[in-house]
Amino acid sequence: MMAKDLQSGPPDLFGALGERVRSLQAEVGAVESKLRLTQTPPILVAVTKAVPQAAIRVSLEAGHRVFGENRVQEAWKKWPSLREDYRDIELHLIGPLQTNKVKQAISLFDAIETLDRPKLARALAKEGANGGRLPRLFIQVNTGEEANKTGVFPAEADSFLALCRSKLGLTIEGLMCVPPVDEEPALHFALLQKIACRNGLSCLSMGMSGDYETALTFGASHVRIGTALFGPRSEA
Numbered sequence: 712m713m714a715k716d717l718q719s720g721p722p723d724l725f726g727a728l729g730e731r732v733r734s735l736q737a738e739v740g741a742v743e744s745k746l747r748l749t750q751t752p753p754i755l756v757a758v759t760k761a762v763p764q765a766a767i768r769v770s771l772e773a774g775h776r777v778f779g780e781n782r783v784q785e786a787w788k789k790w791p792s793l794r795e796d797y798r799d800i801e802l803h804l805i806g807p808l809q810t811n812k813v814k815q816a817i818s819l820f821d822a823i824e825t826l827d828r829p830k831l832a833r834a835l836a837k838e839g840a841n842g843g844r845l846p847r848l849f850i851q852v853n854t855g856e857e858a859n860k861t862g863v864f865p866a867e868a869d870s871f872l873a874l875c876r877s878k879l880g881l882t883i884e885g886l887m888c889v890p891p892v893d894e895e896p897a898l899h900f901a902l903l904q905k906i907a908c909r910n911g912l913s914c915l916s917m918g919m920s921g922d923y924e925t926a927l928t929f930g931a932s933h934v935r936i937g938t939a940l941f942g943p944r945s946e947a
C-alpha cells in the first residue's frame with residue numbers, strides 16, 4: 712500500500728461503509744415492497760467474517776444490528792465486547808457447527824442457520840432440555856447436493872425436519888441454503904422455497920452479494936451479505 716492510501720484510506724473506507732449499509736438496507740426494502748412477496752420486510756444479515764471490529768463498529772453506528780459470522784471462535788473474539796456497547800445486536804451463525812462447540816455457540820448466537828444433521832440436532836435438544844436458552848434455528852439444505860458443502864439433501868429435508876420437531880421437540884424457524892457457484896441460483900431458491908412452503912416454515916435465509924435480488928423474488932426473509940458491504944475479504 713502506498714503512503715497516500717494509508718493516509719486517506721481508512722477514514723474514507725469507513726465513511727463509505729456507513730453509506731453502503733444504509734443504501735443496501737434501503738435497496739433490500741425497496742425490492743421487497745415492489746414485489747410484496749413477504750409480509751414482514753426481509754432482514755439484511757451483514758456478514759462480518761474476516762471483518763475487523765473497527766469496520767463492524769461503523770456499521771453499528773450507521774444503525775445496523777443483524778450480523779452473521781461463520782466461525783464460532785472468531786465470533787467469540789469479536790462480539791462480546793461489541794455487545795457491551797450495543798445490547799440489541801442479533802448475531803447469526805452461518806457456518807458449520809461442531810457438536811463440541813454447541814455450548815459456546817448457543818451462549819453467543821441468537822440464531823443458528825446451519826442445523827444440518829441429527830447428531831447436532833440431538834446436541835441442541837439436550838442443551839434445551841437442560842434448561843439452556845436455544846437460539847432460533849434454521850435447517851441448512853444442500854440444494855446442489857455438493858460433496859464439499861454441509862446441509863441436508865433436499866430429499867432428506869422433510870424427514871430431518873420431522874425428527875427435529877417431533878422426536879426432539881425443537882422449534883425450527885426456517886431454511887437456509889448456499890447455491891453452487893456455477894449454477895443458476897433461482898433454481899435453488901425456488902427449491903428451498905418449495906420445501907419451506909410444504910413444511911409450513913416462514914423464514915428463508917438465501918441470497919448473498921451476487922444474487923440477493925433474485926433471492927428476494929423467491930421470498931427470502933433473510934439475505935446474507937458480506938462483500939457488497941465490507942468489500943472483498945482475504946480468506947484464511
Ligand SMILES: *Cc1c(COP(=O)(O)O)cnc(C)c1O
Pocket residue numbers: 758760781805806889919920921935936937938939
Ligand atoms: C461469506 C458468506 C456469505 C456472504 O457472502 P458474500 O458473497 O460476501 O456476500 C453468505 N453466506 C454464507 C454462508 C457465507 O459463508
